Amino acid sequence: xxxxxxxxxxxxxxxxxxxxxxxxxxxxxxxxxxxxxxxxxxxxxxxxxxxxxxxxxxxxxxxxxxxxxxxxxxxxxxxxxxxxxxxxxxxxxxxxxxxxxxxxxxxxxxxxxxxxxxxxxxxxxxxxxxxxxxxxxxxxxxxxxxxxxxxxxxxxxxxxxxxxxxxxxxxxxxxxxxxxxxxxxxxxxxxxxxxxxxxxxxxxxxxxxxxxxxxxxxxxxxxxxxxxx
Numbered sequence: 335x336x337x338x339x340x341x342x343x344x345x346x347x348x349x350x351x352x353x354x355x356x357x358x359x360x361x362x363x364x365x366x367x368x369x370x371x372x373x374x375x376x377x378x379x380x381x382x383x384x385x386x387x388x389x390x391x392x393x394x395x396x397x398x399x400x401x402x403x404x405x406x407x408x409x410x411x412x413x414x415x416x417x418x419x420x421x422x423x424x425x426x427x428x429x430x431x432x433x434x435x436x437x438x439x440x441x442x443x444x445x446x447x448x449x450x451x452x453x454x455x456x457x458x459x460x461x462x463x464x465x466x467x468x469x470x471x472x473x474x475x476x477x478x479x480x481x482x483x484x485x486x487x488x489x490x491x492x493x494x495x496x497x498x499x500x501x502x503x504x505x506x507x508x509x510x511x512x513x514x515x516x517x518x519x520x521x522x523x524x525x526x527x528x529x530x531x532x533x534x535x536x537x538x539x540x541x542x543x544x545x546x547x548x549x550x551x552x553x554x555x556x557x558x559x560x561x562x563x
Contacts, residue, residue, distance in 0.1 A: 350438045372386050384464075387427035387434075392455060394434070396464050398423035401442045403477040408434075408455035417458035418478045421450060426498040428505060435505055435522075436484075439500040445512035447495040449488040449505070449522060456481035506530065 387394040391411060398404040404423030409416045426437040436450040439489040452458070496508040496517075509527060510517040520527040 386424055387429070389429065394427045394436075395402045395464050396421065396424035397476060399474045399477050402441065402474050403479075404438065404440070405476065405478040406436050406450075407461070408452075408458065409464065410456075416461050416464060417455045417483070418461045418464075419450075419452075419458050419480050419482065419484045420478050421484075425495055426507075427500055428500045430500055430503055430505060435498070435540070437495045437507060439495040441494055441512065444492050445494050446489070447493050447509065448486055449495075449498070449507075451485045451487045452483060453485070454483065456483075486528070490520060490527070493527070508533075 374443055376509070384395045384397065385393065386396055386406075393409045393411060395407045395409070396404065400423070400498040404421050405418050405423045406421035406427070407416055407418045421436050421438050423438055424436055425438050425439050428435045428437075430451075434452040434455065436452065437447070438450065439445075439447040459478065459482050461478070465476040492512045494510050494512060496510055498507040500506070505522040507520055507522065507527065508517065509520050518527075518529045519533070520529050521530050522528075
């Protein structure tokens with residue numbers, strides 16, 4: 335019988351007296367579909383609805399049409415004006431020192447990843463609406479073609495960003511080779527990925543479900559890893 339094998343990656347930031355910053359990684363395999371069990375979560379607790387980030391100023395959402403492009407949307411929470419730009423395809427949005435960092439990744443062909451820096455979303459092109467997000471719906475005609483207001487600070491191939499997070503005002507990413515041979519936690523340093531630690535298992539994850547229920551914990555669930563059970 336063929337079943338989906340879900341992978342749960344738990345990343346904790348542990349504070350120790352002698353070691354002020356330690357990444358602790360736990361990987362668990364479960365043989366049941368737990369997606370339905372997670373649908374009760376609030377929108378801001380997961381990226382299930384396309385909401386990637388929210389602060390006092392903006393709600394940040396995404397759309398993705400695969401090789402046909404993707405978009406990141408910044409909706410101003412005060413006046414409801416929507417600003418958007420090309421981003422193929424957003425997996426995480428983080429904020430450091432007032433600037434937003436959009437991590438993009440796509441597994442098409444050889445695969446690629448990039449990180450965009452957005453200092454002021456108000457300088458981005460405006461649009462009238464954000465398409466309803468569903469990972470199986472290809473929007474295409476809605477995708478932005480504008481790069482206005484964005485700065486590409488990292489661009490690489492054969493590497494996929496699973497997700498990114500901020501720790502001590504530094505941007506870290508969980509990245510995986512397109513061939514699935516290695517997965518690491520890497521720091522963005524001098525516009526390059528610098529490996530901090532290698533994960534104990536090979537992980538190839540596309541369109542992960544990100545849970546943000548606890549401030550210092552990131553969970554990823556992927557339904558693309560299949561095996562015979």
